[in-house]
Amino acid sequence: MQKLEGKIYSIFALSAILILLSNCSGERQEKIKEQRPNIVFIMSDDHASRAISCYDGTLNQTPNIDRIASEGAIFTNSFVGNSICGPSRATMITGKFSHKNGFLANYRSKFDGSQQTLPKLLKANGYNTAIVGKWHLGTTPTGFDYWNVFPDQGDYYNPDFIDNGDTVRLNGYATNLVTNLAINWLNEKRNPDQPFMLFVHHKAPHRNWMPDTAKLDMYDGHEFPLPFNFKGDFSDRGKASAEADMGIWKTMSWSHDMKFTDYPTEWEHYKPDGEWHAKRYPQVELGRMTSAQRALWDDYYESRNAEVKEGLKSGATSLEEHIQWRYQRYMHDYLATISSVDDNVGRLLDYLEANGLDDNTIVVYTSDQGFYLGENGWFDKRFMYEQTLRTPFVMKYPGQIKPGTKVDKFIMNIDYMPTLLSYAGVGVPQDIQGRSFHTLLNEQPVSDWRNSIYYHYYMFPGTHSVKRHFGVRNERYKLIRFYHDIDEWELYDLQEDPNELKNVYDDPNYQGIVAEMKEVLRANQEQYEDSYELAMDYLENNRW
Template sequence: MTKERQAEPLATRPNIIYIMSDDHAIRALSAYNSDIAHLAPTPNIDRIAQNGARFDQSFVTNSLCGPSRAAMLTGKFGHKNGFNHNGQLFDGFQPTWPRLLKAHGYTTACIGKWHINLTPDGIDFDHWEVLNDQGEYYNPDFITAQGVKREHGYTTELITQKSLRWLEEQQQSDQPFALLLHHKAPHRNWMPAPQHMRAFEHTTFPVPDNYFDTYEGRAAAAMQTMTIYRDAQEGHDLKMTKGVGETEWREDIWPFLLARLTPEQRQAWDEAYQDRNDWFNANEATMTAEEIAIWKYQRYLQDYLATIKSVDESVGEVLDYLEANGLADNTIVVYTSDQGFYMGEHGWFDKRFMYEESFRAPLLIQYPNRIKPGTVVEHLVQNIDYAPTFLEYAGLDVPADIQGESMVPLLDGESPADWRQSLYYHFYEYPAMHDVTRHYGTRDSRYKLMHFYYDIDEWEFYDIEEDPTEMNNAINDPRYQHEIARLKAEIGKLEAKYDVPPREEWVNLPLEYEPAPTLEELFPESYQVACQ
């Protein structure tokens, strides 16, 4: 139902700063008290949880960058907003929370990674500067309505500088603002800033107990190609070189990213990694396969967590700016990621699966005028809930077709009797990179049921309380048949609630990629200049 309300005066409406990183695992935020928190803390991101709320049961609808972003913008599942997998075109002219805020007096901006189209057409931002597709860690191309410009520097820092500059410009306005500050980091290929390249050089991170998972009883997990020690590119992902004293990377199917570094940047990069790479190259022949696999795990985490250090610094700069300029109390600051990520669990990097590590996403929100410091929310929330929450805080009606629920009551400390008791998930992108087959499922406060389909037909069931690492597929366990039957029925109820198309329409549906204009076609003159 549409929530009717009297629009609040513009002067009293809260500002919104929506900070989203890419592929940030919950274990990589010290606010969640993970086992690596003391080794790689995130003190500035943690400030949001201390000042406001931490959500402990926050999930996505589809653990993939583009579909997750579309769900967050629209408050709808992919089958409703038209974006189920990467490579589709997102209809930016449909209702989204930034577009609705703009229509009701907000000044809006998006700075950083966009990644659901080349440009944010239809969203009607007052200002936008977005990275080209995935973006690059060094010397990135920024796209604006005027064209393409390559800028020198480290991308996380450039996004932060641009965002603070835009916030400073809003000081002269009496309109509330909404800023979408989107980082590329810590997305693959995890290239740290110069000052952080050696941050974890001497840190040994705990290896997950299931790092050498054999995937017994889990056919879909056995099919994937996202295992760190088998599938990560030794050059592109792990920055391994071809021999002692050499600087040329091993396998790298995207060499243009490293080629963006200036000679000075490349020299600093090579110097930072030389000793570690030389040690490995000198010892590789005598190392066991297990020792090499663990070495690769350590290299992956060292770089992944080092890129997050720059994100944490960025959040600190934004929070400091708000406090220094008297904006903190009436500004909603959100920190989240487009999904979770694997940090060696099951041997993996990447996301896609409905297993906890990629299904769960961090969510921290501060709003001093409304949210009590240190609030912890245990209710099941999903990224379709963001849009109605922002609209309610802004005093606007929530459109009736939004499928999410406003989290405002939860942030007020309430426990609504009619709050959802289960979640629906659906992953569509297969066959595609990493070979994670299509699946859908549901999760409640304790149990999870998934159905892998398309070229296999496999069900998986987990008691998350008894088996938190999801190693034992209990689909045939007699003890759980009642719960399995209940969750199968629950999937049917959720599909009806969210108006999921009949299964015969999507079970064998091929992936469809819609042709989109290239950057060179959109901005031929500035593109040529940027690429020189």
């Protein structure tokens, strides 16, 4: 009997302990829910969605970015309102389109740091705020307790940083250094009594795609298939595409892009680099390297470049073969820089987990816009076509976002600010043009969400000669109006023509759709307070 009573007592004691542990766990979860979340916002520069394996899966592998998606949500229809670096960044932190935040283009514009921004609102509501890496808005960062950013674009090797006003040079590879600074701030500089918002902004994979020395041979032996319309036939599009200067052959430089310190000038198809490109690569980019870095770099590139020059000089390599070779070098370098980004996303995620910060931290990975990876024979961005209009966006928040969530609704970069404010419990100002998409993540139907998006690009005349244009996209159709020195309309049926090769604006069978999409355009411009007349006013008054 005593033995039985002892067993019963043990069972009751064990049950009590389990209940207590369960209650503690429940209390912990409730406490986490009551706490305002930390925010880690990781952004790269020019990262095409199809160069992320959770979006495409065939080009390269990005297991750490995929980890954010699998532990949280992936957004399959994420778009930007102006596909160029500075304006996109300004839009993200203001929740407003370019014509409202005043930063329309990378040149001639400077961001007005006195205006309302995401970091300012979070800081005013008790958040400890910091940014490391790329700022690229032409003015000093405001709204941050701590900032340590590249001057302008930054450099891949041994870059300069402006550390709260003081310029210092750090030895190492930029992507690794940005993560080092982020972890150092989390470890030593943040206020542990406050929730935090940390922007981790990478230079990569921005042009000119200089891999870490440890990644130089990562894709050796791998040949990437040529993408659609690689030869750039724009006969069914219009002048805007035909006149753009962003071809892998005609625009990429021998030095800055292809990594040659000298080039085969005797080749009949050779086009000399511009003065900036010819000096920038050998004098600045290679000049920043340590002797050890330079030795590894030269050992890899110079021997391969010698083979290319010999093939061109002897006539063994045709023009078409050389153009395809250029594409392979571009892809090898571009994707190798992304591998470093993904490694460092993993480092940051591991740090959060190891230090007990992951449970109550929102982690976002995105890019300032998409990028061309040889589609239409192009690199770069700017156009409203899908490759650069789309941008990756994955986000996790344990306990609040169900792992494996997939969101197909249209989101835009004007929505990032109100979404993060909403999760932080901070009121969203009435003048914000975006909308919080936290409602799309709680598995409840949202009937009044947007079914179209608006776009406006201003930076012409300018680099790559992409004409000014605005337009709208819904689930099936895209309408674009090019203006300035041309006045052309384009309409694409994305269901029948997903690669946007045939403009059907003048097709008699689509005139009803043209009328419908012009009404969608009118409604978007009315909602966001933009117009052709306002665009022409910017132009006539030289305000981009």
